[in-house]
Amino acid sequence: xxxxxxxxxxxxxxxxxxxxxxxxxxxxxxxxxxxxxxxxxxxxxxxxxxxxxxxxxxxxxxxxxxxxxxxxxxxxxxxxxxxxxxxxxxxxxxxxxxxxxxxxxxxxxxxxxxxxxxxxxx
Numbered sequence: 001x002x003x004x005x006x007x008x009x010x011x012x013x014x015x016x017x018x019x020x021x022x023x024x025x026x027x028x029x030x031x032x033x034x035x036x037x038x039x040x041x042x043x044x045x046x047x048x049x050x051x052x053x054x055x056x057x058x059x060x061x062x063x064x065x066x067x068x069x070x071x072x073x074x075x076x077x078x079x080x081x082x083x084x085x086x087x088x089x090x091x092x093x094x095x096x097x098x099x100x101x102x103x104x105x106x107x108x109x110x111x112x113x114x115x116x117x118x119x120x121x122x
Contacts, residue, residue, distance in 0.1 A: 010028070026101070096112055097109040
């Protein structure tokens, strides 16, 4: 089993329930991990035989660019897309953290994390 990770990918996005969040936006950190079989990629050295992390980053960019009220929806959509578009992936874990959230307190971030496995209801 191979694990591929994208760690602390930064985005400026417009997620949140408050009107100000939709107008002003916030900084986010996204972490993504996928599990896949090694297959023949280590022999062929061909990208077609691997899970391309550029593809994974593009999914993150596209989904973080769609404003949503809840981070749960953002995270779930990323999981669904990765599993639907890369049949080689057997498991995906995604966390999205909103930095300096407007919660009337001193918090570095709030996060939502979901793990989905192929074959489980998504």
